[in-house]
Amino acid sequence: MQAASMARRQPAVTPSGANGDMAMTDAESDVVREKVRVILVQHSADQTLSVTRDTALVNDLGYHSLAMLEAIFALEDEIGIELIDDGTASSIVTVGDVEDRIVAILEEAAR
Numbered sequence: 001m002q003a004a005s006m007a008r009r010q011p012a013v014t015p016s017g018a019n020g021d022m023a024m025t026d027a028e029s030d031v032v033r034e035k036v037r038v039i040l041v042q043h044s045a046d047q048t049l050s051v052t053r054d055t056a057l058v059n060d061l062g063y064h065s066l067a068m069l070e071a072i073f074a075l076e077d078e079i080g081i082e083l084i085d086d087g088t089a090s091s092i093v094t095v096g097d098v099e100d101r102i103v104a105i106l107e108e109a110a111r
Helices: 026-042 065-079 095-110
Strands: none
Touching: 026 065, 026 095, 065 095
């Protein structure tokens, strides 16, 4: 990735730290996960699908490489984070993988 894209942005959603350790509350996590699902469906081949954590990006949502990039850019813009790098791209297979990755990044950014 280019150096400019590696610059750390302030996340649009940050954990409240209500429990003192800056971990996301369940409500905050649910909001982020719902945003992820909406964006992933909007960029899928079939926007009428209902998705769960186990919904596969390629097999169920019909993602191909360009659609995946468009969805990643939309997620990054909406949530204000850099979602993946070359090392994690291959490990993201399901909607739940994307959700978990984003929640982890937001919690890490709040520390």
